[in-house]
Amino acid sequence: MNPNFIRISLLLLTTDLCFGNIIDVRVYGTHGKNTTFTTTIKPTSDPFFSVSWAVNGSFIITSTISNTIVEPKYADRTTLFRETGSLELRNLTNEDSGEYTVTIIPASGHLISGAAVLEVQSKIPTPTVTCPPSTEGMSEVTFLCDDGDTSNAKQWTRDDQPLLPSDRIAFLENNRILMLKGVNRTDTAEYRCNVSNLSDHEVGTCQLTVYYGPDTPTVQQHPNPAVEEERLTLSCASDSLPPAAFTWEFQRRPLVPGPQHVIAELDEDHLGNYTCTARNDLTGLVVSTVHTLNGSGVPASGPMSLIMVLTLVGLFQQ
Template sequence: MEKRGEGTLAIIMLALIQGFLSTGAVEVRPSMNPAVVGASVTLSLSPSTALHSGSWTVGGSLILTWTGAQQAVFPSHTGRATVDIQTGALTLTSVTVADSGLYVVQSVKPQLQAGASLSVYVLISNVTLKANPTDLMEFKSSAVVTCSVSSGSSLSFLWLNSSSEVTGSDRVQITDGNSTLTIVNVTRYDQGPFRCLVINPLSNSTSAPVNFTINYGPDNMALTVNGQNTTSFFVGSNLTLLCSAQSGPEARLQWAFRGETLNTTGPLLELLSVSEKQSGSYSCLASNHRTNVNRNITTNIMVAKSPLSGSEQRRVHVGLLSLLLLVGVLSSLSGKL
């Protein structure tokens, strides 16, 4: 039987070299292609042709032969392969991935040879991601995520960050047949969510998302006074100092005046009815307990008296009122004249 298989393989190879696998207009057509594992597939001749005898092979190995009403199935396909002795159609039951290949039918009466390729796939199920650890330090840690499936064959992997495809770069490595994603020296923009899309010709499935916690900062600090660029104010003004810093986790903010720590934390420092004594440097100190980084930003505020003192302002007001009264009297006299 082994010698017969080798002879058939030689015949098939010769046919491929000559550039044909069919005689005349007869073609082999699978009932489904690609096929899912476990399905039944029938390879029929089109147009239907009565074959009195012949053989079927896959990848050069014999599946079965028949003459008239008699057929012989080779051990590799016992119980899974049958032939319609009238039409020569081959039926395979409970197909497996190993059943993928080039199927060729040959007949002497009538003279015929035709073939077709069949692909069998396992449906994809249960796509999962494994990432360890997920709590990372910016510029110091690397993220490694592995994608796996419970079942599936001929798999293609695609990585997504939110809805954008992740591609390789100096920092991004996609290895192990694209099933492993490595991001070297993560940044705050590598938080995710990351997903893995797995595809084969019959199915596709996407994993649940994985997010990373990236610890960074504090940096990019900013400090404003009353939302303005100016830092000079008059006595009696109300001031609101606002401090911000980019940080993950959120930075702790502490205020200081002239280098001395104040009893105020948080982004706001409010100063009501300021006096000249409150002129000086105001600092916002930002600290991150995860990165152990401390930064600060300082602004110098000048508080000065108004150009006119209170008594001077009162005298000006009285003078203006007297002048207005005088103008009113003169206008009245002018009208009478």
């Protein structure tokens, strides 16, 4: 149902009595929006002699073949469809709530009448949804949906998928509060609070970011195997949000920070233990991996040269 344009049908009765038996149909409208009272009458070739609408017994509009009279306060807010007797009422206010009656006098035949009860409800404001940034491993995170009215229905979704109660998901205060337990990185998503009443619907959103890591770093060597007097690159990587900062140590001596350590021309003095440390200042986690280079001699490619082939021994520790 489109909340901006609510259509209702009036059950119209043909009777010999002046007003007949009026059938009440309760409908709901939203403050500031429109509604249309739609009859079940099909247009005919002969126009109605007259169509009249009233609310709570007070005149709204009467239209005859030759003239139309409208109550001044409805002049800019109503449109009468004479072919069917339907009435559009625009820019609803709370004062528009009440019983609406229609009386139609056909060119020939019996008088037709019908009624509907309209209840105008307040427009739902856009809800405010709060979900503070979180870190992986937190025991819980709480979402709050505030629309100023605890009576409105509230439903939660994550990336457009409905959320249901589980061992990790709980709802409090008539779904006003969503509690997520055992926070992990896969909980990063867009969360929506869908607020509705009988006539209106609004959505509030928030993007939950779960910070995590760094995971245990991995080190790659290029080229592998490496050769003495050639360039060697050690690359360190770790899954982390925000991205981790990297530092290197060689035999416990600090090196230039960064995810890569480059040796322009490899010689025997470069053999040993290289420690890559990944740090995430937001989560406070620091994780390291040790990478060991060992050398073994091979036959020389020339009479006065010696090629040192380095083999990679992976030693990982946290």
